[in-house]
Amino acid sequence: MAALVSLVIAEHDNQSLKVATLNAVAAALQCAPEVDILVAGSSTDGAAAAAAQIAGVRKVIQIDTPALADQLAEPLAAQILNLASSYSHILAPATANGKNVLPRVAAKLDVAQLSDIIKVVSPDTFERPIYAGNAIATVQSIDPIKVITVRTTGFDPVAAIGGSAAIEKQTAVESTSSSSFVGRELTKSDRPELTAAKIIVSGGRGLGSGEKYQELIAPLADKLGAALGASRAAVDAGYVPNDYQVGQTGKIVAPQLYIAVGISGAIQHLAGMKDSKVIVAINKDPEAPIFSVADYGLVADLNTAVPELIKALG
Missing domain, CATH: 3.40.50.1220 (TPP-binding domain)
Structure with missing residues (x-):
C-alpha cells in the first residue's frame, strides 16, 4: 500500500488563511501521519507563511499566479489534479469554495467524493451526517485517492502556530477552462464572520x-x-x-x-x-x-x- 499523505486545500483570501483550514488539517492528520497544504492564488505570500506555521504540517505548496486570484473552481481543480498522484487523501473544508472545487477533482479522478465528514474512523472509513443530521452514515472507500470535504464543526482546529513547514513554490499548470471571473458582491461587516x-x-x-x-x-x-x-x-x-x-x-x-x-x-x-x-x-x-x-x-x-x-x- 502506498504511503498515507494528505493534501489540504487551504481556504484563504490570498492575504490570510481562514480558520476553516485549521479544522481541515485536524481531519487530515487523522487520515494520514503527514499533511501538506496547497495555497493557490495570487500574491499569497502572507497566506503561505501562515500555513507554514500550522502545527503538524510537513510542507506548504504555493502556486502563485494572477490567473488564480479569484480561485475559480476550474483552474484551481487543475492545480490539484496535477498534484493528486502524490497523495492518498485530498481534503478541503465543506465551505462554498470546497464544495465547488472538490467534486470536479473527484470526477476527473473517477473516484467517489466523501462529503461533509464529521469523523475519521480509519484512513478509509468515515462518518458523515445524512437526513439533515438525524442519522450518521459510516462510509468506507476503496478508491486509491480519497477526495473529502470536512464539516468544520466536527473537528477542533489545530494550533495556528508551532509548526515550521517548508514552503515549496510551484509553477501553475495551464487550465483549459472557458469560464472567467465577472464580478463579486460582498457584504461588508464589522461583526465576526x-x-x-x-x-x-x-x-x-x-x-x-x-x-x-x-x-x-x-x-x-x-x-x-x-x-x-x-x-x-x-x-x-x-x-x-x-x-x-x-x-x-x-x-x-x-x-x-x-x-x-x-x-x-x-x-x-x-x-x-x-x-x-x-x-x-x-x-x-x-x-x-x-x-x-x-x-x-x-x-x-x-x-x-x-x-x-x-x-x-x-
Missing part, C-alpha cells in the same frame, strides 16, 4: 419583519460582540441577506453560544446549529422544536424578552 464567531444571535420568522430584526437582533448582537444569523424562513421573507442563513442549506456553525430568537426550529435549521456548545432559545410557542435542542429555553414574547435582555446586559 458567521462560521468563525464564538457567539451568534439568530432571528427567525417570528420577528415579523426586517425592521424588527434590526430593532431587536442587531442591538443584542452588539451587546455580546456576536455575529448575526437567521433561519431560512427569515431569509426567504427578505428580512436579511442570504449570507446570514444558518442551516443545512446555509452555514453550519458551532459557536460557544447560540441565541435563537423567534425561530421555531425546523429540521434544516437544527442541522446547522445543534453542535453549538450552549443554545438559548426564546419563543412564545412552548411546543417549538427548538426547545428540544436548547440548553436554556424562555417561553416568552420576543418583543418583551429581548429588550429586557438587552437592558440587563447593560
Whole structure:
C-alpha cells in the first residue's frame, strides 16, 4: 500500500488563511501521519507563511499566479489534479469554495467524493451526517485517492502556530477552462464572520419583519460582540441577506453560544446549529422544536424578552 499523505486545500483570501483550514488539517492528520497544504492564488505570500506555521504540517505548496486570484473552481481543480498522484487523501473544508472545487477533482479522478465528514474512523472509513443530521452514515472507500470535504464543526482546529513547514513554490499548470471571473458582491461587516464567531444571535420568522430584526437582533448582537444569523424562513421573507442563513442549506456553525430568537426550529435549521456548545432559545410557542435542542429555553414574547435582555446586559 502506498504511503498515507494528505493534501489540504487551504481556504484563504490570498492575504490570510481562514480558520476553516485549521479544522481541515485536524481531519487530515487523522487520515494520514503527514499533511501538506496547497495555497493557490495570487500574491499569497502572507497566506503561505501562515500555513507554514500550522502545527503538524510537513510542507506548504504555493502556486502563485494572477490567473488564480479569484480561485475559480476550474483552474484551481487543475492545480490539484496535477498534484493528486502524490497523495492518498485530498481534503478541503465543506465551505462554498470546497464544495465547488472538490467534486470536479473527484470526477476527473473517477473516484467517489466523501462529503461533509464529521469523523475519521480509519484512513478509509468515515462518518458523515445524512437526513439533515438525524442519522450518521459510516462510509468506507476503496478508491486509491480519497477526495473529502470536512464539516468544520466536527473537528477542533489545530494550533495556528508551532509548526515550521517548508514552503515549496510551484509553477501553475495551464487550465483549459472557458469560464472567467465577472464580478463579486460582498457584504461588508464589522461583526465576526458567521462560521468563525464564538457567539451568534439568530432571528427567525417570528420577528415579523426586517425592521424588527434590526430593532431587536442587531442591538443584542452588539451587546455580546456576536455575529448575526437567521433561519431560512427569515431569509426567504427578505428580512436579511442570504449570507446570514444558518442551516443545512446555509452555514453550519458551532459557536460557544447560540441565541435563537423567534425561530421555531425546523429540521434544516437544527442541522446547522445543534453542535453549538450552549443554545438559548426564546419563543412564545412552548411546543417549538427548538426547545428540544436548547440548553436554556424562555417561553416568552420576543418583543418583551429581548429588550429586557438587552437592558440587563447593560
